[in-house]
Amino acid sequence: xxxxxxxxxxxxxxxxxxxxxxxxxxxxxxxxxxxxxxxxxxxxxxxxxxxxxxxxxxxxxxxxxxxxxxxxxxxxxxxxxxxxxxxxxxxxxxxxxxxxxxxxxxxxxxxxxxxxxxxxxxx
Amino acid sequence: xxxxxxxxxxxxxxxxxxxxxxxxxxxxxxxxxxxxxxxxxxxxxxxxxxxxxxxxxxxxxxxxxxxxxxxxxxxxxxxxxxxxxxxxxxxxxxxxxxxxxxxxxxxxxxxxxxxxxxxxxxxxxxxxxxxxxxxxxxxxxxxxxxxxxxxxxxxxxxxxxxxxxxxxxxxxxxxxxxxxxxxxx
Numbered sequence: 001x002x003x004x005x006x007x008x009x010x011x012x013x014x015x016x017x018x019x020x021x022x023x024x025x026x027x028x029x030x031x032x033x034x035x036x037x038x039x040x041x042x043x044x045x046x047x048x049x050x051x052x053x054x055x056x057x058x059x060x061x062x063x064x065x066x067x068x069x070x071x072x073x074x075x076x077x078x079x080x081x082x083x084x085x086x087x088x089x090x091x092x093x094x095x096x097x098x099x100x101x102x103x104x105x106x107x108x109x110x111x112x113x114x115x116x117x118x119x120x121x122x123x
Numbered sequence: 124x125x126x127x128x129x130x131x132x133x134x135x136x137x138x139x140x141x142x143x144x145x146x147x148x149x150x151x152x153x154x155x156x157x158x159x160x161x162x163x164x165x166x167x168x169x170x171x172x173x174x175x176x177x178x179x180x181x182x183x184x185x186x187x188x189x190x191x192x193x194x195x196x197x198x199x200x201x202x203x204x205x206x207x208x209x210x211x212x213x214x215x216x217x218x219x220x221x222x223x224x225x226x227x228x229x230x231x232x233x234x235x236x237x238x239x240x241x242x243x244x245x246x247x248x249x250x251x252x253x254x255x256x257x258x259x260x261x262x263x264x265x266x267x268x269x270x271x272x273x274x275x276x277x278x279x280x281x282x283x284x285x286x287x288x289x290x291x292x293x294x295x296x297x298x299x300x301x302x303x304x305x306x307x308x
Binding site for chain 2: 001002003004005006007008009011012013014015016017018019020022023024025026028029031032033035036039042043046047049050051053056057060061063064065067068069070071072073074075076078079080081082083085091092093094
């Protein structure tokens with residue numbers, strides 16, 4: 001089989017995932033696009049492992065490790081997204097801009113005092 | 124360069140693709156289409172379901188590449204658990220059923236430009252580098268379950284164990300993150 005087919009498919013899938021990460025607003029859809037990118041890398045690893053006939057099967061072992069790490073990543077990522085949703089009431093990443101450098105001062109004083117209280121309670 | 128290309132083409136039949144190649148191309152088209160729909164559809168739940176199609180198509184590609192064990196792990200982990208987790212996440216964040224007009228952010232066109240540029244560069248480089256390379260799928264399969272298991276537990280035991288520690292840490296981290304802190308005080 002031609003190696004180019006697998007390599008081109010992996011490159012295109014990666015770029016589709018890249019578009020999704022850049023263009024989507026909902027944090028969970030961004031996580032889905034990250035999964036697409038990871039899968040593109042996996043396809044590359046398997047194709048090159050089969051092509052090289054690696055005696056250590058490094059490509060396939062690394063693919064299994066990538067799948068496990070992706071599972072861990074999706075678990076932690078979803079926990080973080082749910083935490084953000086519970087605290088802010090939105091999973092829209094365009095509206096989570098507290099760390100922006102020139103953030104406009106939109107918080108009222110009571111809200112900020114409330115948040116500081118919560119932070120102290122958590123600490 | 125062209126000389127070697129012609130030689131390789133003569134040896135492998137450039138214009139008469141084998142059955143595996145035809146199957147790989149067709150499944151690849153379906154996979155790519157499902158992936159594109161996943162990142163462009165306005166219905167959030169449909170995106171998760173199209174992701175199932177894309178990941179299942181990739182499992183078929185692994186089977187065609189004789190990586191049998193990887194294919195079943197792909198089906199079990201991705202289609203079985205990751206997509207279910209994503210659907211749970213969509214439900215718990217109260218994702219709207221039906222079309223949501225704000226699924227894409229305002230900078231969609233720059234994102235499309237970046238993606239198309241990256242695709243053009245990657246495809247150009249990859250095609251230029253590997254156009255005379257053939258995978259030999261005949262002979263002993265590279266990724267049977269027996270071979271994968273033996274290799275994994277003989278040469279890759281230490282990374283495997285480190286990975287189990289990582290999974291445990293992720294489990295504990297997810298529990299700590301999602302525990303409600305206010306109720307216990």
